[in-house]
Amino acid sequence: MNYIDLFRATLPETALEVAALLVLVLDLSLLRKAALKARVAVAALLGIAGCGAALWAVLLQGNQGLFFKGTGEFLLATGGYAAVAQAGILVLTALTLLLLIDSVFTRHVGEYVAVVLMAAAGGLLIAGARDLLVIFVGLELLSLGLYILTAFAKSSGKSAEAALKYYLFGGMSAAFLLFGFSYFYGLSGSTNLAEIQRAIAATGPSPLFYVAWILVVAGLGFKVAAVPFHLWAPDTYEGAPAPAAAFIASVSKVASFALLLTVSLNWLMPGAQGNGSLTYLWGVYQTWPALATILLVIAAASMMVGNLAALVQVSVRRLLAYSAIAHAGYILLGIAVHPVYNWHESLIGFTQNARGPAALSANAVLYYILTYGLTTIGAFGVMDVVERATGSDRMDAFLGLHKRNPVLAAVLLVLFLSLAGIPPLVGFWAKFNLFAAVLGNSGGVVPFALVALAVGLSAVSLYYYLQVLKRAYVMPAVDETPIKAHPVTLTVLVGIAAAVVLLGCFPALLQGWIGSFRP
Numbered sequence: 001m002n003y004i005d006l007f008r009a010t011l012p013e014t015a016l017e018v019a020a021l022l023v024l025v026l027d028l029s030l031l032r033k034a035a036l037k038a039r040v041a042v043a044a045l046l047g048i049a050g051c052g053a054a055l056w057a058v059l060l061q062g063n064q065g066l067f068f069k070g071t072g073e074f075l076l077a078t079g080g081y082a083a084v085a086q087a088g089i090l091v092l093t094a095l096t097l098l099l100l101i102d103s104v105f106t107r108h109v110g111e112y113v114a115v116v117l118m119a120a121a122g123g124l125l126i127a128g129a130r131d132l133l134v135i136f137v138g139l140e141l142l143s144l145g146l147y148i149l150t151a152f153a154k155s156s157g158k159s160a161e162a163a164l165k166y167y168l169f170g171g172m173s174a175a176f177l178l179f180g181f182s183y184f185y186g187l188s189g190s191t192n193l194a195e196i197q198r199a200i201a202a203t204g205p206s207p208l209f210y211v212a213w214i215l216v217v218a219g220l221g222f223k224v225a226a227v228p229f230h231l232w233a234p235d236t237y238e239g240a241p242a243p244a245a246a247f248i249a250s251v252s253k254v255a256s257f258a259l260l261l262t263v264s265l266n267w268l269m270p271g272a273q274g275n276g277s278l279t280y281l282w283g284v285y286q287t288w289p290a291l292a293t294i295l296l297v298i299a300a301a302s303m304m305v306g307n308l309a310a311l312v313q314v315s316v317r318r319l320l321a322y323s324a325i326a327h328a329g330y331i332l333l334g335i336a337v338h339p340v341y342n343w344h345e346s347l348i349g350f351t352q353n354a355r356g357p358a359a360l361s362a363n364a365v366l367y368y369i370l371t372y373g374l375t376t377i378g379a380f381g382v383m384d385v386v387e388r389a390t391g392s393d394r395m396d397a398f399l400g401l402h403k404r405n406p407v408l409a410a411v412l413l414v415l416f417l418s419l420a421g422i423p424p425l426v427g428f429w430a431k432f433n434l435f436a437a438v439l440g441n442s443g444g445v446v447p448f449a450l451v452a453l454a455v456g457l458s459a460v461s462l463y464y465y466l467q468v469l470k471r472a473y474v475m476p477a478v479d480e481t482p483i484k485a486h487p488v489t490l491t492v493l494v495g496i497a498a499a500v501v502l503l504g505c506f507p508a509l510l511q512g513w514i515g516s517f518r519p
Contacts, residue, residue, distance in 0.1 A: 009128075012057040012121075015050055020118050020121075023050075024111070024114050027109060027113075040101055043109045044113060046113070048098065051094040058124075061083065076128045081262075082258070082262075085366065089254050090124075095377050095492060096247045098488060098489075099380075101488045112149070115152075119142050120251060125138030130194070135181075136177070136181060139177070139259075146248055149240065149247060150240040165231075177216060177219025179212075188200070214294065224253060225253075225328055226329065227329070230306075230328075238317040249324055249373075299333040300453065306326025306328070307461050309325075314395055315395075316393050317383065331369060334361060334368070361438075366514050367510060367511060368434050372427075374426075378493055379415045382415065385485045395471050399477045400477020401471070401483070402472055411493045413469055414500055426503040
């Protein structure tokens, strides 16, 4: 093992860890007696600088590279789709830190920013991991950070309760995941994904393979809040401080779905025989129905439970939580009928054939998770401003928002309509590309029916988003006192809304950038 290459491969994570250390040192020494707002600003700016350095390192690593552990084995992938997900994680982390500048939920700002950066480093590891041990280390680093962030509002009972529930459910999911990993190790004698896929392709699926696969799906389903592993999400979104909730709803989702995309592209597909041709997951579904059926059932259940449960919510935080569950279902639908490259092409390297159906489908998934993360951060930012001004996150707290703060109301309008998939906003193109990829990569009645279900439930989602917008624009305000937002917060929210509109009007900007990376 060459440790110089290891350092180069983990340069983005190293940049975040160094930034976290600097934040702690400065906040606990030089800025210990400074005003809280000054400490928050310095800590947030240092964290953003760390994200910028890490982003530079990600882009510096090139379009495609692998850090090899030994002959034919590697731990991390650099460049490619890993770089797309890592860049998204870093940009979204920086945005959540910008929203922290106006927050006063804790005096331990140095510790908060340090935990955010370390959790983001775990997300970067997950996005590039190609070994079971690295995956588990990255997941635990991310998860432990999220548990701490959820409990950071020490004066809030809801925060403590949400963190406890999140931790307990997270511990159970980690146990499922670790059991599944141990079974895959037992089947192949290796923790390397390439070796595991090679063993599965050579011997075919066994009963233990299906058990391991189900355990891994359960563990990862918790990370993305898919039904029936979603029970932690509403309480966590409701109890966590708003910047922490925005981080959980965006950064952790991007990292977790990037890992699921790795699984769908490269791993756990017993039909991939390494023969130089594409193996379609729908074909695998016809031969091994348990694999695709489980994902399709989870996707359909997530879409239905998320959208229908959101209809009866009066808390905007819980509404966003159930909306996140529904969006997880849409993305899982894209992954479930995802065509996959065989292990030889995708894990060892390929060039000319990397623009086939699998690449197009993966591009649609990446486009969806990045744009959803951006929109969700903006939605939580608006909700945070309103909640601090009114003391409530209920829908009625948004009454008359267009009079109390017209700019904030306009941002809310853009973001919620984008989440509902209304053209020409970016949320429309995210769903359009994903559903088109699903229909283009598979045949038969089932995929068509599921896409039809997803479109119908998207119409349902418009109803509960409009319930909030109706209060902001139509229903009279009980209190017309202006709601003021910090200039930095307002600038960030307007910038996010502008990006949602710009990427919706010119979707090729982001699509072209994602498409420039090989899988």
